[in-house]
Amino acid sequence: MALAKVYVNYKQSILNPEAEAVHKALKRLGYGDIEDVKLGKYFELTIADGKSKAEMDKEINQVCDKLLANYNMENYHYELVETEAAQ
Template identity: 50%
Template structure:
């Protein structure tokens, strides 16, 4: 079994209005040292051991086809193998 953490964010070239709104609020709170805030999505996915496809292949297919709009968003993921308890 694998635990996969997927992070989806706007590409650097895409305006992030939510992030800009939060940055403005943070500045109004007095945190002027904050230069940028980007808003994104986070997913935790449990994947069973697959014989016919790698975990990377499965996650990339899901991200490309469902979780991320690859025209505007990029994604990265972390894979952790979990020992199954009996």
């Protein structure tokens, strides 16, 4: 089995009000050395055995493009991790 860890974040040019609110709150709490906050989404996709890395890459990209990330506003990246069978 493989685990795909997918990270989705807003593109640099997109305003992220939630991240701005967190950043302002951190400043009020005295964490002035924190210069920027990024807020995004994280997904874990468990993929059954039997697929090559290329097949998994293709499938994960399709899932991200069609469902997990909004191409106009967000970027994504992922990492594949080999796992043991579910317990």
